[in-house]
Amino acid sequence: MDLFGVLQHTITTILLGVASVIWGIAAIPSVFLLIWSYESLINAELIIRVIGISLSLGLAYILWGISTVLIIGIIGLIISPRKGEKRVPLRSLTTIRWGLIAALTRFSHSWIELISPSWITNMHYKMMGCKIGKNVQINTANLNDAFMVEIRDGAVVGGGASINAHLVEKGQLVLAPVIIGKKSVIGAHSLITPGCEIGDGAIVAAKAVLPKWTKIPSNEIWGGIPAKFIKKIE
Template sequence: MQRLLALIGPLPFIALAIMAAGVSLGFAVWLFSEVFAPALSTLPPVWRYPLTGLALASSYFAYGLTLLLVAPLLNFVLGGRLQPYRGSAVSLMALRWYVHCTLTLLVRYSFLEFVTPSPFAQLYYRLMGMKIGRNVTINSTAIADPSLIEMADGVTIGGTASIMAHYSQGGYLVIAPVKLGAGATIGLRAIVMGGVEVGEKAKVLAGSFVLPNSRIPAGETWAGIPAQRLELARDAAGNGTRAT
């Protein structure tokens, strides 16, 4: 029975991904077939083939930009907006999380890299439920559970940094919000787990791992695996700071 459930369990979410991708691809196919193809058919081969390549590439980007709207719409219709949760991975709340994850991963792995860190990516995250302040820079696509992530004004997310508002503990699925205060910085390849709060102008240095439910006070610098407070002392000559 468990093997059967393991086999059929992912099927509804695969179908959901196919639906979101298919609707978006439908617009791309229409654009190519009805707009580009008629004009291309009249050109000599020396022009037709390179321009066909450009038309196909343009249609792919039409797919991606459409997906940035279709995925949040399906997420909203299917109740994918998350709430904090701790319990079984097989429940109504967990089902909503699977919907949210499916749509987030589809966008991430099929298109989002091409528009990060542009305003298109931030528009998508906002539509998925993320709260984003002004002058925020998100230079990573490794953002899970956007509907439970809050970034205040001036937050900077470094390249390939991971922020996820969930984790597993004691056999339970835990979904917990992540809050990044104004001016906070998450460094390159750092990992921030569910339940973490980072204070104003605090820094998580590159490659660090912030454990679930950690609280980083305003202005502090944390580093390491697991991340801990890093003491910074100005050297005797006043030339800068060093870690202690």
């Protein structure tokens, strides 16, 4: 195994420790809540204690998830790479930095699925570098490479849709911005790949796969695998 391979596996192992620290810090408010609830109810009747602590457990679980999402967003705000299309060797520091962001995204993935769509989801992606307009609905945890994505006013990203601004080809990591236009719709479980631009008012049908660097004009419907023009929206 060469030096880069050793470094890659070492960082992956370290990330397990990082994850435990992030989840541990995120749990602090929840632990405070549980201890406070226990001490407040210690002299109450058994049924009151059971109900009170049970409700506290549910709230603590949600609080832990929200704290995790926000902490990861803050870290992403600090270490996200700069925007702009780029090609770099797969074995490079940029790739390692991108990999760290990807790992952080996975740490919060299950929570984003649980709370989407919501203002918390939008705020998380903004902190991770995504440019999000007004009245945007994001109903997916698969907005990858958020720092390379722009979602304009009134756009809707359907449940389970995947937006990827990266690919690996010819020994290179390729990062290319993805732009989703105003009032456009990305259908459920569709796949948007690097360099794609969705025009204002356009619709990408459910489960469609949009090939890399595809440009969809405004007010058009595209669908299929690979996605192709279906009709113009009148």
